[in-house]
Amino acid sequence: MQRFDGTDTYVATPDLQVAVNAAIALERPLLVKGEPGTGKTILAHEISRCLQKPLLTWHIKSTSKAQQGLYEYDAVSRLRDGQLGDERVYDIANYIVPGKLWEAFEAAEAPVLLIDEIDKADIEFPNDLLLELDRMEFYVYETRRTISARHRPIVVITSNNEKELPDAFLRRCFFHYIRFPDRETMQRIIDVHFPELKHELLHESLTIFYDIREVPGLKKKPSTSELLDWIKLLLVEDISPDVLRTRDPAKLIPPLHGALLKNEQDVHLFERLAFLHRRERG
Numbered sequence: 001m002q003r004f005d006g007t008d009t010y011v012a013t014p015d016l017q018v019a020v021n022a023a024i025a026l027e028r029p030l031l032v033k034g035e036p037g038t039g040k041t042i043l044a045h046e047i048s049r050c051l052q053k054p055l056l057t058w059h060i061k062s063t064s065k066a067q068q069g070l071y072e073y074d075a076v077s078r079l080r081d082g083q084l085g086d087e088r089v090y091d092i093a094n095y096i097v098p099g100k101l102w103e104a105f106e107a108a109e110a111p112v113l114l115i116d117e118i119d120k121a122d123i124e125f126p127n128d129l130l131l132e133l134d135r136m137e138f139y140v141y142e143t144r145r146t147i148s149a150r151h152r153p154i155v156v157i158t159s160n161n162e163k164e165l166p167d168a169f170l171r172r173c174f175f176h177y178i179r180f181p182d183r184e185t186m187q188r189i190i191d192v193h194f195p196e197l198k199h200e201l202l203h204e205s206l207t208i209f210y211d212i213r214e215v216p217g218l219k220k221k222p223s224t225s226e227l228l229d230w231i232k233l234l235l236v237e238d239i240s241p242d243v244l245r246t247r248d249p250a251k252l253i254p255p256l257h258g259a260l261l262k263n264e265q266d267v268h269l270f271e272r273l274a275f276l277h278r279r280e281r282g
Helices: 014-026 040-051 066-070 075-083 100-105 130-135 167-171 183-193 199-213 224-236 241-245 264-281
Strands: 030-034 055-059 071-073 096-098 112-116 137-140 145-148 154-159 174-178
Touching (some): 014 040, 055 100, 066 100, 066 130, 100 137, 100 145, 183 224
Parallel strands (some): 030 154, 055 112, 112 154
Antiparallel strands (some): 137 145
């Protein structure tokens, strides 16, 4: 059995590696939860790279229905073709549009199937996929044909915990929660993306980043992806470690903070903290 152990562009902690390989061995979907920006979606891409398997992605929206993952019947096109006298209308199979599960089931080799942000859809959405994910097949009523998986895909399902998922669905998955990286793990992640980053700048940027995450009342804590964006800007603008180290404590907000603070409430929070700090010093 092929094993996932991370890639040169993705730092996978040992417990994440265990979860991926366990899901593959058990032939169950891997359900991944965690803060936004902790690499849940990218994980499927990296599994695909590491195991050299094709990747199929189904991004879930609030309007998504489970049936769309199987197939859809394009009645509008058939009506239009009928009005134009097209011979295709006599075969309904011409108007069956395969979904992502159909593509995964009929792939020439076992793909990685990413069902991204499943919690965005209606609460019944996960339950509506139970049978198909269990049996690895489904029935097309219009053509009276059963679509069965030629090879069992590796299914990765992500959730941002926006709503609770049904127990029946959870029982069929192998679950893993991606914890927010500690400082040591984060340093390894940064090393992957910025191998030439000087130690001083790395140290100061990590200190500020984790200090911001600890501020009480923050509406949205900055994520890994936002830290990487911020470091990239620090390099582009040639901000020195000294600027970060000796920044005016009365200002509190770090330079180029728009990469880290993503709403006005959090910016105002830092401004209020700066005002209180100035008043205490005065």
